[in-house]
Amino acid sequence: MMIALALVLAYVAGSFPTAYLVGRINGVDLRTVGSGNLGATNVQRTLGWRWGLLVYVVDFLKGWLPTLLLPGAFGLAQGWPWGVAIGVAAIAGHVKPVFLMGKGGGKGVATASGVFMALAPAATLGAIATFIAVVAISRYVSLGSLVAALSLALILLWQAGAVLTPLVVVGFCIAAFVFWTHRENVKRLMRGEERRLGGPSPSKGAV
Template sequence: MTGLDLPLWTLGVAYLAGSFPTAYLVGKANGVDLRTVGSGNLGATNVFRTLGWKWGLLVYLVDGLKGLLPTALLPGIVGVEGGWPWGVALGVLAIVGHVKPIFLMGKGGGKGVATASGVFFALAPVAGASAMAAFAVTVALTRYVSLGSLIGAVVLPVAMMVQARAVTPLSIVGIVIAAFVFYTHRENIGRLMRGNERKIGGDKPAQAGGAA
């Protein structure tokens, strides 16, 4: 079977996997509706800042698996060969599911960083690992999860181009994803520039819609 023959149901599975509301469930397990605290966002960043690094790391890893598993496993399960564009399509659907989760009526998802990391770890392991390392180092040094996400988004396509010694179709996809990450983090970028972005371990988060 070629990439063009990938069954459409696999796209639905990828979307449903991405829709799994990790942060929402973790928040509820801790007696918190994360949609009403901090940034109000159901992503790893808000979990890091609201519930601490252990829960934040758990959410980041699970959200990463939401992108990695459909991208890495579904083509093989249905016998697709040489269909990396379909891997991208599956990954994009997983990211869309994370941002617009059906289990939450398409509202209150995350910003797609962790899920995108998982997607590209499946498609380009070296570049994906480089982006994750850049994220981890940035967060460790600055305690800004949002800044780590932005740095990781930049490192991803750069690492792909360095490894291939050329601009490849997949690296162009990486650039598009990086632009999407910057778009979803536009409010964080504004706060970083103003110096009022919250750090891990900072003050108690404000209610959703506040400065957190």
């Protein structure tokens, strides 16, 4: 019963529609402009970097706080399995938010980074540094997200001494999930059609 309640709370926290609310504050439905995605990147491109940063921070906290606090609050184990399950519930809420009827969520990168900051902070910091480096060099936010997700899994594997611990397996599953949510971006990257940071507006569905 306690784990079920913790999972529901994490899912509801993850469902908080940060980008949607920021858009509405500014008189914009972000699902109909830019990429149509309710994530920090579309907010930054549509409303400016300050709003984009705010959305990223709140979406990060949606993953970090439930994963960090709920296991202890409900007498559950940190990390594997309950901390991980709570983190996954928060990510699911961000991607399929209950407040938007399960539609129009983000792609999960910011919330997932918050989850793993609670579970494996050193590996997550390494992945964030990788993201910054890739975006700085390529100016592709989507590419940075993809490389960061994969690098997180590989760092976790390295930290575990090349042993497939449950956390390592979850890391690779989350990386696969990020690739799946970015599948259209991958196609555009392969065609050379993906929008660079600061470039012209992308077609609907870009990151």
